[in-house]
Amino acid sequence: MLALRLVRGARPWTLLRRLSVACAIAVAGFLLLSALGYGLAHPRDSGDASVRLLWCLVPLAAAAQFAAAVARTETPPRQPSALDTAGVGAARLPLLAAGSTAVTGAFGSALALLVFLQLRGGSGRLPFDGAAADVLGGDRPLPAAAVLTLLCLTPAVAAGASALAVRSRARTGSRTTEAARAAAMSGLPWGAALTATGITVVALARRSAPVKGGDAALLPLPGTVDGSPPAVLGGWLLAAVGLVLAGPGLAHLCGRLISLGRPGALRLLSGRVLQQEAVRVGRPLGVLCAVASGALAAAELYGTAPDGGARAFGPLTALGAALVVCCATASALTAATACRAERAPVTATLLRLGAPRGLLRGAAALRGAVLLAVLAPVTWGVGVLAALPLHQAVG
Amino acid sequence: MAAPPDDDVLWARGLHYSYDGSPALQGITLGVRPEEIVSVSGPRGSGKSTLLGCLSGRLVPTEGEVWFDGVPLHSLGRASRERLRRDRFGWIGSAPELVPELTAWENAALPLLLTGARQRTARAAAYEWLDRLDIGDCARRRPADLLQSQRQRVAIARALAPGPTVLFADEPTAPLHQLDRMQALRTLTSAARSHGITVVLTSPEPAPAETDDSTGTSLVDRCVPLVDGRRTPTAPRPVTEAEGSAACSLSA
Numbered sequence: 001m002l003a004l005r006l007v008r009g010a011r012p013w014t015l016l017r018r019l020s021v022a023c024a025i026a027v028a029g030f031l032l033l034s035a036l037g038y039g040l041a042h043p044r045d046s047g048d049a050s051v052r053l054l055w056c057l058v059p060l061a062a063a064a065q066f067a068a069a070v071a072r073t074e075t076p077p078r079q080p081s082a083l084d085t086a087g088v089g090a091a092r093l094p095l096l097a098a099g100s101t102a103v104t105g106a107f108g109s110a111l112a113l114l115v116f117l118q119l120r121g122g123s124g125r126l127p128f129d130g131a132a133a134d135v136l137g138g139d140r141p142l143p144a145a146a147v148l149t150l151l152c153l154t155p156a157v158a159a160g161a162s163a164l165a166v167r168s169r170a171r172t173g174s175r176t177t178e179a180a181r182a183a184a185m186s187g188l189p190w191g192a193a194l195t196a197t198g199i200t201v202v203a204l205a206r207r208s209a210p211v212k213g214g215d216a217a218l219l220p221l222p223g224t225v226d227g228s229p230p231a232v233l234g235g236w237l238l239a240a241v242g243l244v245l246a247g248p249g250l251a252h253l254c255g256r257l258i259s260l261g262r263p264g265a266l267r268l269l270s271g272r273v274l275q276q277e278a279v280r281v282g283r284p285l286g287v288l289c290a291v292a293s294g295a296l297a298a299a300e301l302y303g304t305a306p307d308g309g310a311r312a313f314g315p316l317t318a319l320g321a322a323l324v325v326c327c328a329t330a331s332a333l334t335a336a337t338a339c340r341a342e343r344a345p346v347t348a349t350l351l352r353l354g355a356p357r358g359l360l361r362g363a364a365a366l367r368g369a370v371l372l373a374v375l376a377p378v379t380w381g382v383g384v385l386a387a388l389p390l391h392q393a394v395g
Numbered sequence: 396m397a398a399p400p401d402d403d404v405l406w407a408r409g410l411h412y413s414y415d416g417s418p419a420l421q422g423i424t425l426g427v428r429p430e431e432i433v434s435v436s437g438p439r440g441s442g443k444s445t446l447l448g449c450l451s452g453r454l455v456p457t458e459g460e461v462w463f464d465g466v467p468l469h470s471l472g473r474a475s476r477e478r479l480r481r482d483r484f485g486w487i488g489s490a491p492e493l494v495p496e497l498t499a500w501e502n503a504a505l506p507l508l509l510t511g512a513r514q515r516t517a518r519a520a521a522y523e524w525l526d527r528l529d530i531g532d533c534a535r536r537r538p539a540d541l542l543q544s545q546r547q548r549v550a551i552a553r554a555l556a557p558g559p560t561v562l563f564a565d566e567p568t569a570p571l572h573q574l575d576r577m578q579a580l581r582t583l584t585s586a587a588r589s590h591g592i593t594v595v596l597t598s599p600e601p602a603p604a605e606t607d608d609s610t611g612t613s614l615v616d617r618c619v620p621l622v623d624g625r626r627t628p629t630a631p632r633p634v635t636e637a638e639g640s641a642a643c644s645l646s647a
């Protein structure tokens with residue numbers, strides 16, 4: 001299998017990236033198995049187990065997005081690669097990407113199963129044997145079909161996401177400046193509208209829902225579905241999607257801001273590059289912003305609530321949250337690295353023209369600083385606004 | 396270390412260069428006089444581009460010396476070599492190699508901006524050269540919206556705008572059709588002559604590209620044939636006597 005051979009002969013850096021994808025998929029798989037274990041341990045409480053399983057979709061999506069970002073870096077779209085010459089062209093490349101993500105994912109899932117079985121107990125004298133047997137339903141037999149389905153789910157979703165990412169990439173190829181601008185800016189109004197709608201929905205849901213004392217005012221994580229949580233969650237989801245959609249537009253605006261007026265070489269190079277790469281860098285940055293504002297809202301909400309933090313954040317919730325944050329950060333970094341790798345010829349040209357390396361580094365630093373200066377307040381604002389209505393209800 | 400001859404602006408002696416052990420240059424000695432237009436010719440893999448790289452300070456020869464205007468390029472540090480290249484040399488590659496995000500005039504003005512020139516000055520110089528190369532109306536368009544011949548002219552304008560002392564052109568007409576080739580080469584050499592710029596260019600074959608058919612005179616002053624990383628002073632060329640002498644004649 002070509003995907004396996006490619007993995008075997010890959011360079012350490014590529015292997016490290018693949019390994020981190022495997023870890024992400026392993027954690028997502030482990031969370032799914034834990035939901036199953038919870039269901040086995042509490043056969044009467046099927047609603048709660050289902051909600052737990054639904055919550056697993058968030059880390060699953062994060063892992064799939066990270067896998068797609070990594071797959072995108074491994075398929076150079078512009079220059080015809082050795083694979084292209086050997087017959088793996090733009091049509092077969094998505095299949096190859098899906099295959100190699102599936103291989104990585106299978107490894108991750110196997111890892112998840114091993115850890116799950118170990119924590120569930122029954123494997124002998126190894127450390128942590130049966131450490132969480134009571135939570136994971138250690139006393140009941142494990143349904144093999146359910147385990148297999150859940151373990152295959154993450155690699156399958158990740159492989160599909162990789163294939164789609166590579167395919168859309170192969171189609172767009174090199175786009176003109178106008179097209180890049182249009183693609184980046186088209187999402188901005190939608191993103192702003194969705195974010196505003198999301199915040200409004202949260203506020204309205206909170207106002208219309210009866211407050212049943214301090215405990216019920218908190219969002220159960222993962223908790224019951226009664227009362228306001230679905231509407232509040234929907235509002236948060238809308239706001240998050242809005243931020244993801246607005247990401248490219250915001251990045252493009254940052255680029256325009258940098259090269260405003262009569263720019264010298266530094267601002268010119270810094271700003272125009274950001275404008276051109278707005279879609280590719282802006283999307284994962286939007287995801288990162290959404291995750292950060294979600295974390296901020298959660299921290300605002302549960303951090304100040306009396307006794308709430310301990311109740312809401314179990315070890316599994318913490319694991320899932322950590323996975324989501326890590327995946328979002330890693331995806332943004334991967335996208336930035338991929339952009340850099342793809343711009344290597346242009347960088348070489350600039351160096352050939354005699355551009356000092358310090359100038360290029362300065363341009364990258366300026367981009368980072370302006371993006372931070374624009375995106376951080378937006379993230380903070382959305383996070384605080386999303387938490388504000390709930391916060392008042394608690395207080 | 397022997398001092399270079401006084402009348403050469405660029406002078407190289409006993410240049411050796413190898414790419415990870417594969418030899419590219421095997422002992423080349425070459426002098427270029429001020430305002431001379433020299434063509435280095437030879438088939439693919441003969442070491443033309445490597446020679447240009449060594450002369451322009453982009454590559455450091457493994458052995459041998461390169462002197463520019465009394466400055467030993469081979470022993471300069473990376474930073475000073477970069478500065479020298481930026482301030483005194485121009486480079487035209489076989490591909491336009493423009494920055495895709497910048498417009499044509501911004502690309503042409505980039506070397507000047509990099510040297511710290513004011514935006515207004517750089518812009519004026521860029522527009523002047525674009526106009527002179529007949530692509531003034533494309534100044535506000537991006538490389539992606541231009542034809543390949545227009546892009547190559549932008550690259551030529553970019554090399555000429557800062558007013559370099561020596562212009563290096565590595566197969567500058569390679570991406571063009573025959574008609575555009577002739578025109579680009581004529582523009583390049585006439586601009587160099589009118590501004591007193593020394594030019595070292597490479598071309599795959601000596602005769603056709605460098606002879607101006609309309610006047611019968613040669614566009615270049617001197618030919619340096621190269622085979623397998625060595626100079627071949629009496630290179631046998633499969634061209635007629637008249638064409639050959641025209642291509643390499645020392646026309647003033």
